[in-house]
Amino acid sequence: MNTPLPSSLSVLPARPRRGARPALLLTVLLLLAALLPTTSRATAVEIDYIVAVVNEDVITWSELESRLGQVRQQITQRGGQLPDMDRLRRQVLERMIQEQLQLQMAKIAGIRVDDETVTRVLENIAGENGMTLSQFRAMVERDGTPFATLRENVRKEITIARLRKRRVEERITVTDSEVKNQLAKMGARPTEYHLAHILIATPEAPSPDALARTRARALEVLERVRGGADFAQTALAVSDGQDALAGGDMGWRKLGQLPTAFTDIVAKMQPGEISDLIQTTNGWHIVKLLEVRNNRQPKIVQQTLARHILIRPNALLSDDAARQKLAQLRERILAGEDFALLARTFSDDKASAVDGGSLGWTMPGSLVAAFQKQMDTLRPGEISEPFKTRFGWHIVQVMSRRQKDISAELARREAREQIRKRKTEEAITNWLRRLRDEAYVEVRLDQ
Structure with a gap:
């Protein structure tokens, strides 16, 4: 057990400390998990003081009040009535303690979130709100939130999500018998x-x-x-x-x-x-x-039977050369060569190449968005122009489409996810x- 720290920040040693003031919560960030307290290392402030010691870290009154303001804003936005402030303050402080403990464990476990990952998450948030990352950043800063602060909040959320996945979620199992029992219970x-x-x-x-x-x-x-x-x-x-x-x-x-x-x-x-x-x-x-x-x-969906050829750019094959190679393969197919044979010979998607590039019957949303979008524009028998996804360059041919009732399959899948x-x-x-x-x-x- 660690030695308790003094209550006044003015008598703390002049050393870096975890914890800092979170900025104003944006409505769009409600898409994320519960907001984490922003942290940066700061020197002691005479008028501030410690409200909680968490192992070797501390939470200050200013941090708590800033976070409390955010929670009050969320409650008001939901149309709720604010409870007694002292009780709400204790609730908020307990959440901050839990978050700090998880961040401490993540640090010990060596969990790190790089800048590229944070940027990708922010780009997704911006995209879901119909904005580019630059537009999203401008909106955030117009509302008075430093973008660097937002990035650190997102980094901490991802850190905790990875910690929970490693320590808890990956150890969860769901058996077929549990799914069967759940389906029977739902009746x-x-x-x-x-x-x-x-x-x-x-x-x-x-x-x-x-x-x-x-x-x-x-x-x-x-x-x-x-x-x-x-x-x-x-x-x-x-x-x-x-x-x-x-x-x-x-x-x-x-x-x-x-x-x-x-x-x-x-x-x-x-x-x-x-x-x-x-x-x-x-x-x-x-x-x-x-x-x-x-x-x-009843859940009726349109399934698509399709096949594709993937060419991945690499150190010896530039992005443009990969596209041109696929364009040439497409011309050969249109001239009468066998799609399946060319897929087995040239496709970098080895899992589907052995089946002549076949992806089997797919449901809407089961493929990456860029691929799905291209495939959905094709008529049966039609072959796309080369297009790019994060996996590389593709051509895809739609073989057939059908309507299928997937209610039973969906019920099994949902039951498994519910149990998990x-x-x-x-x-x-x-x-x-x-x-x-x-x-x-x-x-x-x-x-």
């Missing part, structure tokens, strides 16, 4: 549930006294929301769940995405109903069913709790 029930949630957490391996105390607190909260207290406001104020800052809103979930302990209970609830206490290893849960909808409709998501969320919650319990954390809000 004719409505497929999606809009839920809100409050968690009163218990420590790992809690003592009987700790269980009794947290249960009493949970019962008090349950009585409050059943007595008419606003559920979202109560979640903002007291919930220990990852969705607390969203008013406990879990969004629309299918049964397989719910924690196992919730499934049978939620399936029997009516919209507007609030559950009894639900106990899991994470603590005591209160669930409110907001809405129910059934999206089970539910297992991942439960595993991340447990992992974060262990991370918090094993760390040295000192909260100084009341000092």
Whole structure:
């Protein structure tokens, strides 16, 4: 355990420190995961002070207040009412502590995110909002946010996502029998549930006294929301769940995405109903069913049977030479040579080359966007001009198209993803709790 640091920043040694002020949150950044506190190394400020020690790092009052302002703005944009500021401040501080712990672990694990990756993510965000990266940057800076600050926020989000993938998500498995059981359980029930949630957490391996105390607190909260207290406001104020800052809103979930302990209970609830206490290893849960909808409709898609030839530029073949080579192959095919034979001989996509370039029957969205766009413009039998994707230069020929009902296949795929998501969320919650319990954390809000 580390030695506690003094509360006043003015007496800290003049050394670099993790943590800095986050800038104003842009609405577009809600596409990302929960915003991370921006960090840069700064010298001590006399009027600032420490509100939390996280291992060897600290969180300052100015950082907390800046982040609190962002959360308040998000709540207001959603049309929600602001809860008691002291309670909300503690919620925000706890999220900042969790984020700092994850960044510390990522550093120990050697997880690094390079500038190129950050740029690519920002380009995607800009593209989704109909802008170039330059236009997006100009908008960000017009709103008063230094672009360098935004880049660092994105870098930290990617860092934490990679850490979670390595430590949690890659260890999640879903068996065929689980998928089969999930499909049977879904039956004719409505497929999606809009839920809100409050968690009163218990420590790992809690003592009987700790269980009794947290249960009493949970019962008090349950009585409050059943007595008419606003559920979202109560979640903002007291919930220990990852969705607390969203008013406990879990969004629309299918049964397989719910924690196992919730499934049978939620399936029997009516919209507007609030559950009894639900106990899991994470603590005591209160669930409110907001809405129910059934999206089970036949899913008919147009599938395309196509084949292609790929030529990748390399040290000996320039980009233009690769394009010209494909143009020549296209002319040979149009002159009567066999597409499949040329694909087996020349294509750099070895997986499809052995089948004469065949991609099999594909569904919309299963191929990279640039390839899909070109393929969708072709009539059966037609061969495209050479075009480029991130893999290299292609020509593609559409062989046939058909309409297919993929409802059963889609249901199996969705069931598998629901189970994976539910297992991942439960595993991340447990992992974060262990991370918090094993760390040295000192909260100084009341000092």
